[in-house]
Structure formats: C-alpha cells, structure tokens
Amino acid sequence: MANSIKVSLDEIKKLVTDVFLKQGCNENNASALANTITKAEEDGSSSHGLFRVPGYVASLQSGKVNGTASPKLEKTTPVILTCDADNGFASTAHEFALPILANAAKTNGVAVLSIKGCYHFAALWPETEYLAKQNLVGFACTAFKPSVAPAGAKKAFFGTNPISMAWPRNGQDPVVFDMATATMAKGEVMIAARDGHSLPDGVGLDENGEPSNDPKEILKGVLLPFGGYKGSAISLMVELFAAGLIGDVFSYEAQENDNNDGGPPSGGEFIMAFNPQIIAGPKWEEHCGNFFQKLTSIDGVRLPGSRRHENRSGDNYRSINEELLLKVKSYL
Numbered sequence: 001m002a003n004s005i006k007v008s009l010d011e012i013k014k015l016v017t018d019v020f021l022k023q024g025c026n027e028n029n030a031s032a033l034a035n036t037i038t039k040a041e042e043d044g045s046s047s048h049g050l051f052r053v054p055g056y057v058a059s060l061q062s063g064k065v066n067g068t069a070s071p072k073l074e075k076t077t078p079v080i081l082t083c084d085a086d087n088g089f090a091s092t093a094h095e096f097a098l099p100i101l102a103n104a105a106k107t108n109g110v111a112v113l114s115i116k117g118c119y120h121f122a123a124l125w126p127e128t129e130y131l132a133k134q135n136l137v138g139f140a141c142t143a144f145k146p147s148v149a150p151a152g153a154k155k156a157f158f159g160t161n162p163i164s165m166a167w168p169r170n171g172q173d174p175v176v177f178d179m180a181t182a183t184m185a186k187g188e189v190m191i192a193a194r195d196g197h198s199l200p201d202g203v204g205l206d207e208n209g210e211p212s213n214d215p216k217e218i219l220k221g222v223l224l225p226f227g228g229y230k231g232s233a234i235s236l237m238v239e240l241f242a243a244g245l246i247g248d249v250f251s252y253e254a255q256e257n258d259n260n261d262g263g264p265p266s267g268g269e270f271i272m273a274f275n276p277q278i279i280a281g282p283k284w285e286e287h288c289g290n291f292f293q294k295l296t297s298i299d300g301v302r303l304p305g306s307r308r309h310e311n312r313s314g315d316n317y318r319s320i321n322e323e324l325l326l327k328v329k330s331y332l
Ligand code: NDP
Pocket: 045, 048, 120, 121, 122, 123, 124, 125, 142, 143, 144, 160, 161, 162, 163, 164, 176, 177, 178, 179, 180, 181, 182, 183, 184, 185, 186, 188, 302, 303, 304, 305, 306, 307, 308, 309
C-alpha cells in the first residue's frame, strides 16, 4: 500500500499556485489551474488532482502550452460561441467563457460553446456543474489521444473521451455524471499501476491484444470502451462533437501534433447549456424533483455525483501520496 499524508486543501491550492507561477504561468492561468486541481482533490478525484501536476509542468517546460494564455471569444450568432483558448489550459478558457455561455443560454434557452486549441487534462464536472448551479442543464465532452480500441478492434483509435451532464435541483446539489467512455479513465489505470492493484475484467487488453487485469500491461496495450459497441458509439459521438462539429482535432490528429511531453495534447471541447425554464416551462423543477425522489426511493440507487458531493462536505484535509507530494514540491 502506497504511503499517504494528510494535506489541507488550502495548502494544496497554495502549493500548486506557487508551482505554476514558478513554471511560467501568469497569475490568472496559475489560479485557474490551481482551482481545477484543488476541486478534484476536494471531491476525491485523485486521478485529476495533484496526480496531473507533472504532466501540466512538462507541457509548460516543453513550451507546448502557453502559461500566459489570454482566451478570446467570438459570437457567430447569439447562441453559437467560440472561444480561442490561446494555446492555454482549458481551465483558463472555462473561467473566461463559461459565464458568457451561461448568460447566452439564460436569454435564449440554449447556447453552445466551442473551446478550440486548449489543453484539457482534468475532470469535466467543474464546467457542467458551474452551469447547473445557475439553473441550467450542462453538457460537455472532449477528445484526447488514441488509447481506446473501438468495438471489434485491438488497436487504439478513440481517446478516453469523457462526457459530463449536470442537472440543476432546487436547493440541492445538482445531479452530475462525469465519466470516461473507456471502461476506466486512464489516470485511474495509472494510479492502479502505481499502487499495485489489479483491475476488473473488461478494462483493457495487453500489447498482444489479450484481455488483462494488470494495469501495467494494459498501459502498454489498449483500454476498452465501456459497454462494448454501445460505449464505442458514445466515444465516436464525442470525437464528432468535440472535433468534427467544432472544427478542432480528432484524437488521432491530436496524437500526430503532440510532442509527447507527458502533458495533454491540444484539442477542443464542446459545451452546451440549456435553460429548462424556457424549454419546459415553470413546472420543470417540481416535475424533475418528483422524478429524482422516485428514483432515489428505489433500494440500492444513488445519484451520480453524490459521492463527490459527500467528499466535498468532509473536512479540509485529503490523503495525498507522499512520493507524489515530494515530486510536486520539487517543481518549486
Ligand atoms: P467513474 O467510473 O469513477 O464514475 C463515472 C460516473 O458514474 C460518475 O459521475 C460517478 O459519480 C458515477 N457513479 C459511479 N458509481 C455509481 C453508482 N453506483 N451509482 C450511480 N452513479 C455512479 O469515472 P471515470 O473513471 O469514468 O472518469 C473519471 C474522471 O476522469 C472523470 O471526471 C472524467 O471527466 C475524467 N477524464 C478526463 C479526461 C480528459 O481528457 N480530460 C479523459 C478521461 C476521463 P460519483 O462521482 O458520485 O462517484
């Protein structure tokens, strides 16, 4: 079992802010990244918190990512918004463009935000939950580099291609799902390899195309989509939305352009916001509230997102892998 140490969320935020400032980010970019990482640790999403710092730093050190990015927004129509991320991390583009997307959806009922030329290395729930907290329904997806074999294949072609949806609820936490379309996010497989855990059946194949439960062997081979051909179809949809529809790169193109420094590749993100007040009318909240009430009254059911929300309501300390913490501190 790996050694871990308790660290407060305030210390985590200060540490990563200082690391990113030292590694060439300006204050705006360092703060946006630190918010993303601290939120992941707060929610118990360790594969997208401090664990990602070495990759973020590598992409700053190699000059791939612009640590002083200043995103810009273009409105093609009142509801079609395109954010040029200025070659920066997705977090900076989110802090800039999500409020504009939310306002467009509140006024018009629906709005689409394409983020182009960004580097996304994080969970997606922060962007969809931001929208749900403004009484909007949020949807987001992004592609990556090939690491998942399409149904029937043994060779990687799709990214782990996460999708997230968040649904607002009156006076309660939104319902949020946020998931890789691979059976498991690659970061989770990397953590299992680091900590010496074996994986359940169906996560991936080794380099010879044989099913494996060993995360180290799967990292040499390929991940599989969740739910066979059905997950493969959703992953295909993510490629089309986050690349084809918004005019950014597919996973295989991201791979061709990437310098393989260990950080994320350049790519796009597709985000949509819907205003249920305009689409369904004023009774939507009560109607959906009844639906959630009936759903959760079924024995064994829990709402997606509830684990993260419970983690959030815990104390201010999180268990962090000691070796990882030392590595992050070494960037200061
Ligand atoms: P999980 O399989 O851990 O969880 C997927 C979703 O299912 C979560 O919303 C989770 O809610 C929900 N869930 C889990 N168990 C239950 C249950 N028993 N009942 C109801 N809902 C449940 O996530 P993944 O490993 O697929 O992905 C982890 C993260 O990796 C995601 O945040 C994703 O965005 C990120 N990612 C990012 C990539 C990128 O390129 N930026 C690429 C791939 C993944 P809860 O959180 O409450 O457990």
